[in-house]
Amino acid sequence: GWLLHGQEAILVPDFNTKCQCQILGEGIGFLPEHMAREAMEDGLLITRRINNPRQDSRMLLATQHAATGQVTRWIKQQFGPQGVLTGIYSDLLWRT
Numbered sequence: 085g086w087l088l089h090g091q092e093a094i095l096v097p098d099f100n101t102k103c104q105c106q107i108l109g110e111g112i113g114f115l116p117e118h119m120a121r122e123a124m125e126d127g128l129l130i131t132r133r134i135n136n137p138r139q140d141s142r143m144l145l146a147t148q149h150a151a152t153g154q155v156t157r158w159i160k161q162q163f164g165p166q167g168v169l170t171g172i173y174s175d176l177l178w179r180t
Contacts, residue, residue, distance in 0.1 A: 115129075
């Protein structure tokens with residue numbers, strides 16, 4: 085959605101790789117603040133204002149109440165109070 089006409093995208097497998105590529109000067113892009121904060125403080129990444137910023141968006145997790153598969157159980161557990169994903173995405177979580 086942010087590519088300009090004629091720009092090429094560099095596809096990477098995860099945000100950590102994306103962050104490292106940007107630190108190495110292999111592209112520009114958006115990163116979650118918690119991932120970029122240390123690199124910004126160390127002067128490895130810089131921030132720029134953009135003319136047409138997007139609104140913040142929430143991450144949604146929806147499952148069927150009856151879903152009981154191993155992956156669904158793992159995801160629900162990791163978004164629980166002590167879960168790894170809760171810690172990573174704490175700034176995006178909004179519980180109903």
